[in-house]
Amino acid sequence: xxxxxxxxxxxxxxxxxxxxxxxxxxxxxxxxxxxxxxxxxxxxxxxxxxxxxxxxxxxxxxxxxxxxxxxxxxxxxxxxxxxxxxxxxxxxxxxxxxxxxxxx
Numbered sequence: 455x456x457x458x459x460x461x462x463x464x465x466x467x468x469x470x471x472x473x474x475x476x477x478x479x480x481x482x483x484x485x486x487x488x489x490x491x492x493x494x495x496x497x498x499x500x501x502x503x504x505x506x507x508x509x510x511x512x513x514x515x516x517x518x519x520x521x522x523x524x525x526x527x528x529x530x531x532x533x534x535x536x537x538x539x540x541x542x543x544x545x546x547x548x549x550x551x552x553x554x555x556x557x558x
Contacts, residue, residue: 456537459550460546460547473509473511474513475515476491482558486544488547512536515543
């Protein structure tokens with residue numbers, strides 16, 4: 455597991471194509487989300503473990519980086535190591551990268 459700030463992730467995405475998984479709730483995703491991210495709410499991750507064998511790398515995203523870290527720990531427990539945590543979550547992304555993104 456790696457940890458990227460919003461600015462580091464924005465730079466990384468210019469040259470890499472990890473799968474972006476947002477683990478927030480649907481109502482949160484509706485307020486704002488990073489382009490190309492897919493919604494898989496935290497509670498649905500255990501039932502979607504096969505999803506995490508479809509790509510070589512995943513960025514796990516939540517509101518502030520706490521739930522995403524919990525999901526990454528769960529995935530690591532199940533042998534999935536190819537993850538990146540967005541430290542600060544979409545809140546940091548909105549404040550540091552996409553100034554037009556709503557914050558909540």
